[in-house]
Amino acid sequence: MVKRDDGVGGPAAAWEVATGVLRMSAALVDGVQTGVLRRGFDDVRPAHGFAFSLISRGPTTAARLAEHLGITKQATAELVQHLVDRGYVERRPDPDDGRSRLLVLTARGVACTRAAEEAATETVEGWRTRLGDEGFAALRSALSAAGTSGPLRPSW
Amino acid sequence: MVKRDDGVGGPAAAWEVATGVLRMSAALVDGVQTGVLRRGFDDVRPAHGFAFSLISRGPTTAARLAEHLGITKQATAELVQHLVDRGYVERRPDPDDGRSRLLVLTARGVACTRAAEEAATETVEGWRTRLGDEGFAALRSALSAAGTSGPLRPSW
DNA sequence: ACCATATAGACAGGTTACCTGACTATTGAG
DNA sequence: CTCAATAGTCAGGTAACCTGTCTATATGGT
Structure with missing residues (x-):
């Protein structure tokens, strides 16, 4: 008789x-990156x-981005500077708060975000091909039912 | 009529x-870490x-570990030194090759590996509770059927 | 048996993505 | 009007990676 290890638990x-x-x-991650x-x-x-995924939802501040990414404001400032230097993000004054600057995607930033979404979709569609529609639907519902929540951020 | 977006694809x-x-x-990752x-x-x-997961399968060399982790030999040497300093890993001469040293887990290294496996199991069992046996089995088979292979290594 | 080449690892030095701590400017509440 | 809280910057440090160079050992061709 086989043990339950071969079944579910x-x-x-x-x-x-x-x-x-x-x-x-x-x-x-690798599929998106390549x-x-x-x-x-x-670059x-x-x-x-993960920064794009927040900024693309609308103008944000560096402080909110820091919290979203789970890193310090200083590290965030560096990351934002990197993106500004390379033309992905623009800083503009916040009309409601003289201390903060709003971060918005440039056209290039939008294009890059779209490229990442396309690459992610490609990778996932590859799984769907292997799994079939039924298996894919099962994966999808299992992922959502597992209820792992929280902001999307790098883990290590 | 609803679009197929609500179904599978x-x-x-x-x-x-x-x-x-x-x-x-x-x-x-977070569950294992905590x-x-x-x-x-x-520490x-x-x-x-990911280093433990290779070394625990039997004595290895730093070169093989470097390839497993996808980092350079130098970075690997540093990582191994860290683990040796803290008593997780031991270096011993390779009887078959005077250039290389074999890496083996100490008792502490084995204990830490077991702790990680326990923590991983805990986290996954949490999902099983939410999904139920059926959903969990579906997740399991979808993951294996998706056929993402390759060595287990950090992704970013 | 010998030499050329490949491989295992170590050493030196640089880059970068993070950190802590201290600071300025602006906001908002009493 | 002050004073605590907040957004962001500056200065400096750490650690995990990198490239390049070196020695010692192994190995395969002549």
């Missing part, structure tokens, strides 16, 4: 899921993508 | 899966875990 299954998640995430590179953006790192 | 679904994978991976910390190991980073 047990540490072996947990470990398999853990490594699967890590591999899938690594494959996604896809963005292939589209001509060779952005994955961490910048 | 389309860019929206792809994006949802992408962010779900990233969030789940981040939650796992779980390992709670078990008394406060290891996630990257060390």
Whole structure:
């Protein structure tokens, strides 16, 4: 008689899921990175993508971005400067608060964000091809049902 | 008539899966990190875990570890020194090759590896609780069917 | 047996992405 | 009107990576 390890539960299954998640995430990050590179953006790192994902939702401040990324204001200022220098982001005065400056994407920043979304979609569509519609739908609903929430940020 | 975006395919679904994978991976890394910390190991980073995962499979050399982690030999040497200094890893002469030294886990290294596995299992079991056995099994098989392969290493 | 080349690892030095701490300017509440 | 809180900057430090160079050992061709 087989043990339940071969079915649903047990540490072996947990470990398999853990490594699967890590591999899938690594494959996604890598796919986005190379896809963005292939589209001509060779001066952005994955961490910048997480910054884009906030800024593209509308003008933000460096302080909010720092909280979103989970890093200090100083590190954020450096990251923003990098993006400004390379023409992805623009700083403009905040009409409502003389201390802060609003961060907005330039046209190039929007293009890069779109490139990242396309690359992510490509990678994920590759999984859908392998899984079939049914398996893909199962993956999708499992991911959302697992309820891992919080801001999207680099993990290590 | 609803569009197929609400069913299986389309860019929206792809994006949802992408962010779900990233969030789940981040939650796992975080869960392992805090779980390992709670078990008394406060001087290891996630990257060390990927080193442990290779070394725990049997004695290795720094060169093989470098390739496994996808970093240079120099960075690997530094990482290994860190682990040796803190009593997780031991260097011993390679009987078959006078140039290389074999890396093996100490008792402390084994204990830390086990702590990481326990923490990972805890985190994954949390998902199983939310998903139910059926959803969890679906997640498991989707992850393995997606066929993302390659060595387990940090992605950014 | 010998030499050329490849490989394992160490040493020196540089880059960068983060950190802490101290500072200025502006806001907002009592 | 002051005073604490907040947005951002400046100065300096740390650690994890990098490239380039070196020695010692191994290996394959002549």
